Amino acid sequence: MISTSRTYKILLSSEQCDKLKYPTLVKHEIEVTGKEILHAIITCGMPVQYLNKTIESHRINEIIFKFFVINSALEEDSGYLVKSDKVKYLETSERAIIQYYLGMFITKLISEKIFHVDYLIHQKTVDSMKLTKVKYETGNSRPDLFGYNVYKGTWSIWEAKGRTRNINDSLDKAYEQVKQVKTVNKKKPELAAANVVYFSDNKLATKVKDPESEGDIEINIDLNEALNTYYKPISQLFINNGYDKYKDYNYKTHGLLVTNINIFETSFHIGMPELLFNHLVQNENDPQVLKKDILGLHTTIDIIKSLKEYHKQDNLEMYCGRDLITLF
Numbered sequence: 006m007i008s009t010s011r012t013y014k015i016l017l018s019s020e021q022c023d024k025l026k027y028p029t030l031v032k033h034e035i036e037v038t039g040k041e042i043l044h045a046i047i048t049c050g051m052p053v054q055y056l057n058k059t060i061e062s063h064r065i066n067e068i069i070f071k072f073f074v075i076n077s078a079l080e081e082d083s084g085y086l087v088k089s090d091k092v093k094y095l096e097t098s099e100r101a102i103i104q105y106y107l108g109m110f111i112t113k114l115i116s117e118k119i120f121h122v123d124y125l126i127h128q129k130t131v132d133s134m135k136l137t138k139v140k141y142e143t144g145n146s147r148p149d150l151f152g153y154n155v156y157k158g159t160w161s162i163w164e165a166k167g168r169t170r171n172i173n174d175s176l177d178k179a180y181e182q183v184k185q186v187k188t189v190n191k192k193k194p195e196l197a198a199a200n201v202v203y204f205s206d207n208k209l210a211t212k213v214k215d216p217e218s219e220g221d222i223e224i225n226i227d228l229n230e231a232l233n234t235y236y237k238p239i240s241q242l243f244i245n246n247g248y249d250k251y252k253d254y255n256y257k258t259h260g261l262l263v264t265n266i267n268i269f270e271t272s273f274h275i276g277m278p279e280l281l282f283n284h285l286v287q288n289e290n291d292p293q294v295l296k297k298d299i300l301g302l303h304t305t306i307d308i309i310k311s312l313k314e315y316h317k318q319d320n321l322e323m324y325c326g327r328d329l330i331t332l333f
Contacts, residue, residue: 007039009043011038012036012039013037014085017033021217027120030213041324043072045110046071047330048235049112074103075110108201122154123154123328126150128148128151150162151163152196157195160189164180164199166202168201169203180214183198183199183216185220185222188223190228200214228306235328240282240286243282278312281329
């Protein structure tokens with residue numbers, strides 16, 4: 006069982022990536038914490054609630070399901086995450102589901118840890134809101150994920166694959182797909198990364214490839230709507246699961262709201278800045294609120310930038326993601 010108090014190792018390799026810009030890539034493995042893995046589980050992928058609005062109240066069940074998926078697939082051996090013996094008893098289609106989720110979770114994790122991506126947003130998540138779809142001006146390719154860096158104001162394109170075999174073929178296919186993107190919001194993406202997650206000698210491994218753009222696909226994304234869709238499943242979890250204000254934490258004039266998650270013997274808290282939560286709830290009730298003045302801040306990205314400026318992590322037992330979602 007993945008422990009929130011443990012640190013684990015994952016094998017790492019790359020092709021055609023700028024190792025001066027991303028120096029972690031010179032290593033052959035990375036260390037990740039259990040909290041980082043949980044953060045990726047909670048924040049990555051296409052939330053089931055976007056497929057069926059009637060199951061929004063069951064967001065906690067989705068987290069539990071994904072938690073058990075990764076614990077069915079992985080064990081720890083000598084500090085490394087390795088393939089669990091339980092996997093060999095599964096049908097091919099069941100293994101495919103596990104590999105899909107591993108691909109998503111680990112891609113989310115390395116995009117943040119290595120490539121400084123604040124938000125990794127599933128393309129279908131944005132489309133599902135039916136407010137402003139991701140617009141493809143040309144071309145037919147559909148990358149899975151869009152990354153955004155708040156400080157730089159830059160977008161990146163990601164394709165995640167989880168495989169047990171034909172690793173290079175999967176990586177090359179993802180590589181061909183992401184390199185077709187020419188621009189995001191009229192600018193060249195900072196990164197167009199293909200990432201495949203697999204097992205090497207039973208150890209969990211990830212391999213990333215960053216091609217130069219050769220295509221003509223132009224993509225337009227509404228930033229604030231994308232951020233709202235990223236956070237909505239988390240704020241919905243708080244509403245459904247209940248939450249309290251955490252007294253031992255300070256965002257200067259704004260507090261941290263927390264909700265408690267219990268999955269059998271594993272218990273942890275998820276935290277979200279109170280100001281951000283209140284904005285998201287108000288936006289949910291009134292979609293036009295993005296055009297209004299909220300505490301002197303006009304949009305979701307304004308609020309995020311203001312929180313990042315004075316974010317302080319007081320407790321070393323906490324993990325705070327670049328998206329300001331905290332786990333402890």
